[in-house]
Structures are given as structure tokens and as C-alpha cells.
Amino acid sequence: MFKKSQIETFKSLKTPFYFYDMDLLDKTIEQVKLHGQSKGYHIHFAIKANYNFRILEKMLEAGFGIDCVSGPEIERSIEAGFSPDQIAFAGVGKTDEEIQIGLDHDIFSFNCESLQELEVLNDLASQSEKVAKVALRLNPNVSAKTHKYITTGLHENKFGIHPDRFSDLFELLPKLAAIKLTGIHFHIGSQVTDLESYRQLCERVNEFQNIFEGKGYNLQHINLGGGLGINYKKPEEEAMPNFKSFFELFDNYLDVKPDQEVHFELGRSIVGQCGSLISKVLFIKEGVSTHFAVIDAGMTELIRPALYQAEHSINILTSDKEPITYDVVGPICESSDTFRRGISLPEVQRGDLLAIRSAGAYGEVMSSGFNLRKQVKAYYSDELVEKAVTD
Ligand SMILES: Cc1ncc(COP(=O)(O)O)c(C=O)c1O
Numbered sequence: 001m002f003k004k005s006q007i008e009t010f011k012s013l014k015t016p017f018y019f020y021d022m023d024l025l026d027k028t029i030e031q032v033k034l035h036g037q038s039k040g041y042h043i044h045f046a047i048k049a050n051y052n053f054r055i056l057e058k059m060l061e062a063g064f065g066i067d068c069v070s071g072p073e074i075e076r077s078i079e080a081g082f083s084p085d086q087i088a089f090a091g092v093g094k095t096d097e098e099i100q101i102g103l104d105h106d107i108f109s110f111n112c113e114s115l116q117e118l119e120v121l122n123d124l125a126s127q128s129e130k131v132a133k134v135a136l137r138l139n140p141n142v143s144a145k146t147h148k149y150i151t152t153g154l155h156e157n158k159f160g161i162h163p164d165r166f167s168d169l170f171e172l173l174p175k176l177a178a179i180k181l182t183g184i185h186f187h188i189g190s191q192v193t194d195l196e197s198y199r200q201l202c203e204r205v206n207e208f209q210n211i212f213e214g215k216g217y218n219l220q221h222i223n224l225g226g227g228l229g230i231n232y233k234k235p236e237e238e239a240m241p242n243f244k245s246f247f248e249l250f251d252n253y254l255d256v257k258p259d260q261e262v263h264f265e266l267g268r269s270i271v272g273q274c275g276s277l278i279s280k281v282l283f284i285k286e287g288v289s290t291h292f293a294v295i296d297a298g299m300t301e302l303i304r305p306a307l308y309q310a311e312h313s314i315n316i317l318t319s320d321k322e323p324i325t326y327d328v329v330g331p332i333c334e335s336s337d338t339f340r341r342g343i344s345l346p347e348v349q350r351g352d353l354l355a356i357r358s359a360g361a362y363g364e365v366m367s368s369g370f371n372l373r374k375q376v377k378a379y380y381s382d383e384l385v386e387k388a389v390t391d
């Protein structure tokens with residue numbers, strides 16, 4: 001994954017920092033185009049996964065749209081060059097100001113999550129003398145079989161409109177003159193690795209479509225959200241998810257009406273594997289039953305292990321000594337600031353560099369200033385001046 005010349009350059013950079021492999025990103029995007037876009041599917045990049053302009057530039061070049069969950073994400077997408085008619089805006093808690101940003105830009109779709117939100121959107125749209133295009137986010141009660149914190153499609157989750165509300169919904173919709181229903185939207189969760197969940201989703205979407213058709217609504221689009229997972233355990237062996245089988249599943253099981261568009265909102269599956277967090281060993285500390293490798297990156301730079309017990313693969317970049325067992329921990333004053341426990345790694349010493357892999361999605365963007373930590377820098381493989389290697 002890392003060239004010797006890149007590692008030489010890393011030695012001269014202040015750690016920790018994020019590093020993005022732009023070749024891998026290009027190759028991943030090519031796969032999405034080959035297996036998804038070529039079937040006529042519309043792809044939106046979920047900007048929440050990574051909002052760096054260099055990353056967004058690649059999505060724009062690929063012809064992808066954007067999926068946003070806040071007003072600032074809409075503004076950033078527009079700043080990055082996306083056209084408002086490529087922007088979908090989801091979220092259970094859109095503020096009036098954020099809705100107004102979407103209205104001012106005439107975005108592709110407000111993905112509305114409740115009846116009350118529809119009423120507020122209708123009021124704001126009519127005050128602005130606009131008609132808002134709406135996709136209703138529906139709750140399909142399908143398990144994504146993922147961590148409970150990133151499961152979004154079950155009835156117990158806060159997301160989407162529950163089918164129990166459909167009769168009220170069908171009464172309300174005709175009264176909302178400033179709203180045009182253009183689609184239905186779903187998102188069952190993130191880091192989904194069992195495609196069976198998507199097959200179940202297709203079944204539910206087909207049922208919901210029939211209900212809407214029965215009420216006289218011809219939906220211009222269906223948005224199936226994102227969620228496709230990546231291989232955190234073995235990023236070298238599976239540098240890209242299997243987009244072919246992902247898109248083929250929808251091809252096989254989703255009923256698409258004539259002229260209907262199908263949209264996806266992919267985040268992690270596109271950018272997850274191309275990013276690494278590069279960090280330096282500060283201290284080796286002998287614990288009662290373990291060796292602690294204390295590194296200079298912490299949960300402030302990558303919160304996923306602390307928040308979701310996520311295990312990211314770690315590569316030691318500057319040692320090929322015999323492996324020993326470590327707990328790899330950060331400097332933050334929280335015991336959850338632990339990247340890996342009981343992991344076998346080549347023996348390291350103060351100053352050795354390591355890469356925490358698969359950190360391109362929900363890594364840098366979830367950084368925090370806890371302990372007054374500073375935001376770290378990002379470097380991109382195609383901009384990095386690689387040092388000559390003298391061996
Ligand atoms: C509505 C919506 N769409 C798309 C995504 C992107 O998900 P992922 O990065 O798992 O593809 C998310 C995040 O889970 C989301 O909430």
C-alpha cells in the first residue's frame with residue numbers, strides 16, 4: 001500500500017496526519033461508474049463521509065451528485081461546484097435556516113422524515129413562492145445487521161416515516177400546495193456487509209411503491225440511500241467493495257417503473273479505503289499484562305474505535321522486527337482512546353511510524369477539539385513530493 005518513497009516523505013511531516021491514496025480513490029470511483037452509473041443509476045456521494053475539496057473534486061468529475069444532511073453541507077457542495085439539481089438533503093432535524101438554504105438553491109430533493117417537517121417545509125416554500133421537491137424518507141423496518149449506533153432502518157430508529165403514519169400522510173399531502181412529491185427515500189444503515197439486507201429492502205420498497213401508486217402518485221425517483229460496507233480487517237485483500245454484486249442485487253430485485261430514476265447515496269464504500277491516519281509512536285509502556293504502544297493520534301482524530309468499537313487494521317511503516325503483542329492507545333484522557341487491544345505487530349520503538357487504515361470515511365470529518373487538540377493536516381498521494389529512497 002505505501003511506497004518506500006512515500007514513507008520517507010512521511011518521516012519529514014508533522015504527525016499525526018491523514019493521507020489519501022488518490023489512485024485507489026480513482027479506481028474505486030471507476031468501479032462505481034462501471035457497475036452502477038452504467039446501468040443508469042444516479043450516484044450521490046454522501047458528503048458527511050468526507051468533505052475535503054480534493055475528494056469532492058473527484059466526485060464532481062465522476063458525474064456524481066451529493067447527499068447532504070445539513071445546510072453547511074449544501075453550501076460546501078455548491079462551493080465545490082455541484083449543481084443544486086444534484087443535491088439531496090436528508091436529516092430528521094432540519095432547521096428553518098437549513099431548509100431555507102435548500103429552497104434558495106432549488107435543490108433536487110428534500111428527503112423529508114416526518115409529517116411535521118412536511119408542513120414546515122410547505123410553509124417556508126410558500127413564503128418564498130417556491131415549490132419544494134420532496135422525497136419521503138420511509139422507515140422500512142429492515143435490519144442492516146450492523147452496529148446499533150449506525151442502524152437507521154428499524155422502527156425503533158428515529159429515521160424515516162413509519163407506515164402507521166401513511167393514512168395521515170395521504171390526507172396531508174394534497175393540502176400542501178408548495179410541495180411536489182417526486183420520490184421515496186430509504187437508508188437502512190451503514191457498514192452493511194450482508195447483501196441480504198438490501199434484498200429485504202427491495203421487497204419493502206416494491207410494496208411501498210405499490211401503495212403510493214394505488215394513491216395515484218407516480219414517483220419520478222426512488223432513492224435507496226447508501227450503507228455498503230468495506231473490509232476493515234483486510235484492506236489489502238479487499239481494497240474495494242464488490243460494487244458489481246451490490247448493484248446487480250437492485251437490478252434483480254427492485255421493481256423500477258418506466259422512466260423512473262434510481263438513486264444511491266454512497267459514502268464509506270467510495271472513500272473509506274483510500275484514507276489512512278498516519279501516526280508516530282511516542283512511548284512504549286509496560287502494562288501489567290500488555291505492552292502499550294502510545295501513539296500521537298487519538299480518538300480526537302479517529303473516533304470510530306471509541307464510538308463503535310471499530311477495529312481498524314494497523315500497518316507499522318518503519319519496523320520489520322519480530323512481532324509482539326500490543327495495545328495501541330492514544331494520548332487522550334479517556335480509556336476508550338484505544339485503537340486496538342492485543343494486536344500482534346512488528347516490535348516498535350519511540351519514533352516509529354504507523355498507518356491506521358480504512359480511515360477515509362468518517363475519520364477526519366469526525367475529528368474533535370477535545371483536550372484542545374488541533375485539526376490535523378491532510379495530504380494527497382498525487383500532491384506529495386516523494387523523497388528519493390537511497391537503498
Ligand atoms: C441518509 C443517508 N444516506 C447515505 C448515507 C451514507 O452511508 P454510507 O457512508 O454508509 O454509504 C448515510 C449515512 O449513513 C445516510 O444517513
Ligand SMILES: N[C@@H](CCCC[NH3+])C(=O)O
Nearest residue numbers: 048150190191304361362
Ligand atoms: N459515523 C459512522 C457512520 C454513520 C453514517 C451516517 N449515518 C461510522 O463511522 O461508521
